[in-house]
Structures are given as structure tokens and as C-alpha cells.
């Protein structure tokens with residue numbers, strides 16, 4: 328398969344502007360500025376591209392929410408890449424940066440934005456400096472700034488570094504951070520696309536790096552052609568980040584719906600080290616529900632809808648593999664510590680819930696817990712779901728609810744059975 332996103336695998340040095348331009352670079356933007364902004368949005372709608380940042384929201388529809396009558400509008404590129412096990416946006420920005428810049432400018436033209444802000448996590452300072460140089464190189468070719476490509480449309484592109492907090496990947500916390508405020512999620516509505524809800528209160532599109540990097544290809548070949556790739560609900564390709572117990576961790580760009588978890592793990596990622604068995608898969612890092620590596624799961628196709636059918640999510644596709652030696656209680660504890668640390672503290676169920684989950688699971692791991700403690704953490708996690716201001720509260724509940732549902736024996740192995748409670752039932756059973 329030729330790559331749409333990881334094009335450096337087919338075209339060496341595509342990160343250089345001359346090479347990018349010689350390989351259809353900025354042809355998508357050229358096409359876009361020859362169209363009406365609303366036609367660009369229609370093209371994106373026809374592609375049925377879904378956002379690659381995690382939630383899978385249809386991109387063209389998101390762009391269409393921006394009120395055209397407002398004079399000031401913004402595009403924000405979410406380059407926070409904070410999800411556990413995700414490392415695709417970094418590779419895109421390092422190896423094919425102009426495609427993201429071009430995609431952001433296509434979005435900017437479509438909504439008639441005045442500026443693009445690329446928000447990068449603080450640890451990406453080197454990438455931010457590199458992008459700054461590339462933006463200037465693009466400006467010298469009349470691709471950024473005033474009167475882009477002689478179209479009469481002008482747009483600035485800026486980079487901005489965060490300070491490295493997971494919650495600043497959440498779009499409204501990101502906007503706060505970009506404005507110099509505390510990086511905490513905002514109460515919605517108003518949503519970022521609405522007046523009052525976006526950057527500096529102006530209507531704003533927030534899109535992930537990979538999402539925007541698809542736009543140049545969609546404009547070049549047309550939305551319908553793009554939609555021929557993948558399935559009806561999961562069009563195009565997806566960059567899958569594979570990590571954990573595999574021989575060849577890394578980013579793999581695959582056409583959606585053409586491959587299963589089994590293909591990904593055993594063919595592309597080289598299988599499990601030392602010939603060990605596979606115990607579980609986290610298809611979307613720590614934030615999505617874990618699934619046991621049964622034949623049914625391994626034969627599940629990599630699409631949004633197929634992952635849903637096995638009670639998990641594809642999310643931003645950070646697939647983490649756990650081999651047969653992993654104690655799932657230990658894994659749940661690691662994930663819980665992460666969410667406890669990253670909870671911004673704004674709402675009570677998440678702030679208090681992550682604290683207590685961590686405390687009780689530590690007790691269980693120390694061998695000082697009871698069977699009822701397993702039920703306790705299950706109940707705490709269930710009560711966090713759907714009660715928080717942003718999705719981090721739900722994410723933090725998943726490592727407990729799904730691990731107890733699928734691997735109760737791993738939890739009970741740590742408790743001494745000194746109370747009479749019946750084995751816990753997973754929430755929702």
C-alpha cells in the first residue's frame with residue numbers, strides 16, 4: 328500500500344520543502360483556494376474522514392459548524408499527543424511536516440480563519456523550532472502569510488508550546504492553555520466552534536495532526552475517492568501506534584477494515600517476544616477499555632465500528648500489547664496512577680475518585696486488601712462514569728471497570744478471601 332500520511336516511507340526526504348513540492352506538495356491547497364470555501368467543506372464531508380485525535384468526530388461536519396458570518400476565526404492544530412502509547416503525530420511532524428501545515432491551511436481557508444495555531448506539548452520543543460523554520464520556508468514560497476498563492480486569502484501560522492500536561496490535549500483545556508490560562512477544561516456549551524467557546528472566544532476548529540494531514544490528499548483526489556478506502560464508517564487509512572510486548576513496536580499506517588489485530592500484532596509487529604502468549608490488548612492506550620486476547624478479539628478488524636462491537640474503542644489507535652506474564656491488577660494500578668496524576672482537579676468525581684482508586688488498588692497489590700475492596704473500586708469507578716466535566720473522568724474509570732470485568736481472577740489472587748462477599752459483578756452486568 329502507498330502511504331497517505333507516513334509518506335516518508337515512499338518518498339525519502341519528503342520533510343524538505345523542495346521534495347514535498349516535487350511530490351504533489353501543496354497541490355491540495357492550490358485546489359482548495361480555487362474553490363469556494365463551502366465547496367472545500369463539502370469535499371471533506373464527502374470523504375467521511377473522522378477525527379484521528381480519539382473521538383472520531385466527522386471532520387467536514389466539524390468545519391461546517393463554524394459560523395461564516397463571524398469576522399475572526401481560528402484553526403488550532405492539536406499536537407499535544409498526550410494519550411498513553413500514542414506517538415504518531417510526532418512522526419508526522421518530524422518526517423512529513425508540510426503535509427500537516429498544508430492540511431491546516433486547507434482547513435483555515437475552508438472556514439476563512441485568520442490564523443492557525445499549532446499547539447505542541449512542551450516536550451516537543453525541538454519539533455516546534457523545526458516547524459518554525461519550515462513555516463518561514465513556506466512563507467518564502469508564498470504558501471503562508473499574505474495573499475497565499477495569489478488567491479487574495481491571507482493566513483498566519485504560529486507554533487505554541489504547552490508545558491506537558493495530559494489534560495491539555497483535551498480541546499477546551501488546550502484552548503485555555505493557549506490563552507495563558509490554567510490548563511483545565513471549560514464548561515460547554517459554548518463549544519469551540521461557537522462564538523464565545525473557541526480561542527479568545529472566537530469560533531475555532533480544533534483538529535488533530537493526523538486528521539489535518541489527510542486533507543491535502545482528500546482535496547487532490549476528491550472526497551469520494553478517499554471514501555473508497557476503508558469501510559463506510561471508517562474511511563481512509565489510520566496510523567496505528569503499536570507498543571508493549573511486541574518484537575517490532577512502531578507506527579503502521581493501514582487501510583481501515585483491511586487488517587485484524589492478529590495481522591497487526593503477528594505479521595506487522597513481529598509477534599510476542601520470546602514466543603510468549605498474548606494476554607490482553609489495550610486498543611487505545613490507557614484510556615479505552617482493555618480486551619482479553621481471545622480469538623474473537625484477535626480476528627476483529629481495525630475500524631471504529633468493529634472495535635465498538637468488542638466493547639472497546641479504537642480512539643487514537645495506540646495499541647498496547649500485554650503478554651501472558653502481566654498481572655492485570657498491576658497494569659490497572661499503573662494506569663490509575665497516571666490518571667490520578669493527570670486529573671486537573673476541577674470536578675469532584677474525577678479528583679476524589681482517582682485518588683481513592685489509587686489508594687485502594689495499592690492496598691490490594693500490597694496484599695492487605697479484601698475481596699470487598701475489589702467491589703469497592705468497581706463501584707467507585709462506575710460512579711465516576713458520565714459524571715465529570717470532561718472525558719478524563721471516564722477514561723480513568725475504564726482501567727478499573729474493564730480489567731475487573733475481564734480479569735477478576737487477577738484481582739482476587741491478591742486478596743486473602745477474608746470476607747464473605749460473592750465475586751464482584753462488573754458494572755453493567
Ligand SMILES: Cc1cc2nc3c(=O)[nH]c(=O)nc-3n(C[C@H](O)[C@H](O)[C@H](O)COP(=O)(O)O)c2cc1C
Pocket residue numbers: 377378379380381382383384386389405406407408409410493494495496497498499533534535536538539717718719
Ligand atoms: C483527556 C483528553 C486528552 C486528549 N488528548 C488529545 C491529544 O493529545 N491529541 C488530540 O489530538 N486529541 C486529544 N484529545 C481529543 C481532543 O479533545 C479533541 O477531540 C481532538 O483534538 C479533536 O480533533 P479531531 O476531531 O481531529 O480528532 C483528548 C481528549 C481528552 C478528553
Ligand code: SF4
Pocket residue numbers: 494511512669670671672673674675677678715716717718719720721
Ligand atoms: S474530569 Fe478530571 S480532568 Fe476532566 S475536568 Fe474533571 S477533574 Fe479535570
